[in-house]
Amino acid sequence: MIPPRTAVGQLRTDLRWIGSRPAATPLHIQLDEAGLTTPTGGARDGRGGHRRGDGHLHGALDAWAFPGSEERPRPESTPRNLLGFKDGTRNIKAQQTDLMNDYVWVGKEADQPWMRNGSYLVARRIPMFIENWDRDYLGDQQNVIGRAKASGAPLTGGTEFTDPKFTAKDDQGHLVIPANAHVRLASHEENGGTRLLRRGYSYTDGIDPVRGTLLGGLFFIAFMKDPRQFITLQQKLGTNDALNEYIQHTGSALFAVPPGISRGQHWGDALFS
C-alpha cells in the first residue's frame, strides 16, 4: 500500500520541485573550472546525467554505474558527494540478491500484485549550504557524517569497508561515532534492520542571484519494497541528524515502479489484467 503523502522529517517544500528534475552539470565541475575545489574536497569523479538504463528495471539497476551499488574492482573508487565525503560505502550492492529481495524488490507480501518484482522510488531534492560546510573544521565535518573524510573509514577505525562500531566509546566515555552522526541515525543497526538502495545524483543550479552562494546539492533517489522504509529513516534523520545544519529538503516525490517485462508482454500488463 502506498501511504498517504506526508511531510516526513525536515521537508520545507519549494513548489518548483514537486515532480522535480535533476540538473545536468555536476557542481564540482563548475567548482573545478572556477578553481574553487578545496584540498579535501576531491569531488572530481563525474556524476549526474551519465547513467545507462535498458528500460528494464532489474537490468537497469544492474547496469547503471551507481555509487556503491555494484562490486567495484577498486574499492577506493567510491564517488564523493558535494560535501567531499565518499557516498555509497554501505549501500546495498545490486549483486547482494538476498538484500535486494529483502529490501528492494516488492515480493509476494504485496497487497498490489501488479507491483510484484517492481520497486518504490523515493526522490528528494536536497540543496546543501556548501560555503557553510566548507568553512567548518575537518574534525567537525567528520563527526557530522561519522566517517573520516579522506579514507571513508568509520570513526571507530579500520578501512572504508570496515563496519562501524556504534557502541564504541572514547577514554572520556563519549560515543566515538556521535549520537547525532548521519551514518549512525541512518544505519540498519539503529533502525530495526531497515535498509534502502540509494541512487543519488549530485546536481547544481549555478549561483544564487541574490546571495551569491552556490546552488547545489543531492538529488536523493532510493529504491525500496515499501515506502515506509524511507519514512522510518527520514523521520529519525529529519529530527536529529547533525547534517541538517547544512542541508534542506525542498522537493519530494514517490513513484511506484512496476516490474520489467519479457518479450511479448506489454508495459503495465499485470496492472490491467
Ligand code: HEM
Ligand atoms: C544531502 C543529503 C545527504 C548526504 C550528503 C548524505 C551523505 C552520506 C554519507 C557521506 C554517507 C556515508 C557513506 C555511505 O555509507 O554511503 C551516508 C550514508 C547513508 N545515508 Fe546519507 N546522505 C544524505 C541524505 C540521506 C537521506 C535523505 C537518507 C535516507 C532517508 C540517507 C540514508 C543513508 C543511509 C541508509 C546510509 C548508510 C548508513 C550506514 O549503514 O552506515 N542519507 N550518507
